[in-house]
Amino acid sequence: KNLPPRILALARDPAPRVRFQAALTIGQLEHPYVREALRAILMNDHPHRWTRVAVLSSLRSGADDLFVSLLGNEAFSREAVPRKTELFRELADLAASRGGPKGFSSVLRAVADSNAGEPLKLAALEGLHTGVARSGAPVNPGADDAAVLDRLSRDASPALLAAAWTASRALGLPESESQRTALNEAMKRATDKDRAATNRVTDLRLVSLGSYSAVKEVLFSLLEGAQPSIVQDAVIGALRQFNEPEVAQRLVARWRSLAPGVRVPVLNLLLQRLSFHPYLVESMETGRITVGELNLDLEQRRRLLWGSHPDIKTRAAKLIGDEEYANRKAVVEEWLQKLPANGEPQRGRAIFEKSCAQCHTAGGVGFHVGPDLTAVSHRSVEDLLSNTLDPNMVIHSNYVTYNCETDSGELETGILQSESADAITLLQASEKKVVVPRKKIKRLESTGLSLMPEGLEAGMTPMDLRDLIAFLQEKR
Numbered sequence: 001k002n003l004p005p006r007i008l009a010l011a012r013d014p015a016p017r018v019r020f021q022a023a024l025t026i027g028q029l030e031h032p033y034v035r036e037a038l039r040a041i042l043m044n045d046h047p048h049r050w051t052r053v054a055v056l057s058s059l060r061s062g063a064d065d066l067f068v069s070l071l072g073n074e075a076f077s078r079e080a081v082p083r084k085t086e087l088f089r090e091l092a093d094l095a096a097s098r099g100g101p102k103g104f105s106s107v108l109r110a111v112a113d114s115n116a117g118e119p120l121k122l123a124a125l126e127g128l129h130t131g132v133a134r135s136g137a138p139v140n141p142g143a144d145d146a147a148v149l150d151r152l153s154r155d156a157s158p159a160l161l162a163a164a165w166t167a168s169r170a171l172g173l174p175e176s177e178s179q180r181t182a183l184n185e186a187m188k189r190a191t192d193k194d195r196a197a198t199n200r201v202t203d204l205r206l207v208s209l210g211s212y213s214a215v216k217e218v219l220f221s222l223l224e225g226a227q228p229s230i231v232q233d234a235v236i237g238a239l240r241q242f243n244e245p246e247v248a249q250r251l252v253a254r255w256r257s258l259a260p261g262v263r264v265p266v267l268n269l270l271l272q273r274l275s276f277h278p279y280l281v282e283s284m285e286t287g288r289i290t291v292g293e294l295n296l297d298l299e300q301r302r303r304l305l306w307g308s309h310p311d312i313k314t315r316a317a318k319l320i321g322d323e324e325y326a327n328r329k330a331v332v333e334e335w336l337q338k339l340p341a342n343g344e345p346q347r348g349r350a351i352f353e354k355s356c357a358q359c360h361t362a363g364g365v366g367f368h369v370g371p372d373l374t375a376v377s378h379r380s381v382e383d384l385l386s387n388t389l390d391p392n393m394v395i396h397s398n399y400v401t402y403n404c405e406t407d408s409g410e411l412e413t414g415i416l417q418s419e420s421a422d423a424i425t426l427l428q429a430s431e432k433k434v435v436v437p438r439k440k441i442k443r444l445e446s447t448g449l450s451l452m453p454e455g456l457e458a459g460m461t462p463m464d465l466r467d468l469i470a471f472l473q474e475k476r
Contacts, residue, residue, distance in 0.1 A: 004031045011037035027058025047083040064095035064106035080119035089127040096131025112148045125163035132170040134423040136437025150176045158202045165209045183210045187218045197228040208238035236265040248276035252283045271303045274409040277312045297453035328390035338462040348471025358429040367431045377473045384469045391452040401451045405443040
């Protein structure tokens with residue numbers, strides 16, 4: 001009888017470890033003050049990820065009420081430090097995924113009425129969107145949700161407008177008048193060559209939320225060599241939002257005019273959707289695009305040879321194979337004989353940033369996707385060369401790649417970072433996370449391969465590889 005109150009009192013214990021254990025245990029209690037105790041722990045320990053996880057796992061219901069309570073506490077929500085924005089994102093996600101229409105609406109109204117800074121509002125709207133996506137179930141928005149989102153959209157920054165619009169689309173709401181006005185203004189700004197490229201990229205993120213028929217001409221007009229590379233990259237990011245076959249047709253038709261730096265993301269987009277595969281293979285068959293200029297790595301080849309429709313597999317097999325990747329041991333031995341005795345770490349750092357940093361960290365640069373390479377300085381030249389050129393020689397189970405095909409024909413590839421009863425999360429290059437509801441998964445299987453592609457040596461000289469190894473071997 002006296003035990004639950006004593007456990008709840010531990011939520012305010014001075015020792016962080018005691019509060020962490022209390023967060024785990026409180027979820028087992030049936031008591032009216034459970035939510036208040038969990039709130040107290042969050043107020044103290046929100047900077048600590050695992051304590052936040054413990055609290056959220058113990059929160060059986062009322063994530064929206066907890067969100068509203070914390071956001072309404074001006075002393076707590078005034079300063080939008082990174083860990084605090086993560087907390088609000090996580091609570092909004094939980095409210096939308098488990099709380100249904102009530103949870104979504106409560107969080108949305110609180111965000112619209114709050115005086116909190118933009119970072120917290122952005123985090124909350126992002127959480128609502130991921131929560132809806134993770135649940136895989138329609139939210140069936142309340143009558144006031146559209147009006148609240150429209151109010152949030154008016155006179156908002158491009159980032160906040162885009163987040164509100166994304167949430168609106170997740171609910172299946174039609175475009176509002178303010179959104180259409182903002183879209184037209186964003187398209188004009190995006191095509192203004194006198195504006196800073198970074199500002200145009202921000203506008204293109206908003207353009208990507210419009211319908212394909214409304215934005216396609218603007219997007220394809222910016223996909224040409226005179227445009228800055230970051231603008232063209234943003235165009236490809238926008239085109240990823242659309243499934244229309246015309247996207248593939250126009251990209252294939254423009255291939256020869258695409259800058260080298262844009263070809264890789266364009267190729268990845270053509271390979272990502274099963275419905276785009278016929279246009280890519282046909283372009284190879286007719287010679288519009290040669291196999292050589294595509295420079296397909298092993299994973300890209302296998303998307304056509306193994307992961308596509310039966311007729312595409314047959315047609316692709318007449319044009320490409322994966323036999324040249326079969327004996328990487330011979331490649332390693334060949335390159336080992338070519339390597340200079342020494343390398344230059346500074347040049348190697350530049351090579352690392354270009355070829356490796358999207359998935360690895362070392363020397364203070366890079367993304368946490370594959371293994372952290374900061375502590376490999378003790379390893380030999382031969383060992384580092386082998387792991388670079390033959391990434392599938394030894395693969396830790398945490399870094400095996402998975403292919404996920406959705407019921408809409410999307411192909412997503414990445415490391416299986418987390419999974420729940422509702423959804424899986426795939427981790428891709430540059431720490432991009434793709435959440436796929438289990439209800440939408442048609443096929444999920446391991447490739448047995450590393451996310452790191454084979455053939456990294458293509459385009460490198462022996463000196464380049466030796467410089468890269470010298471950078472990895474540098475003491476830090």
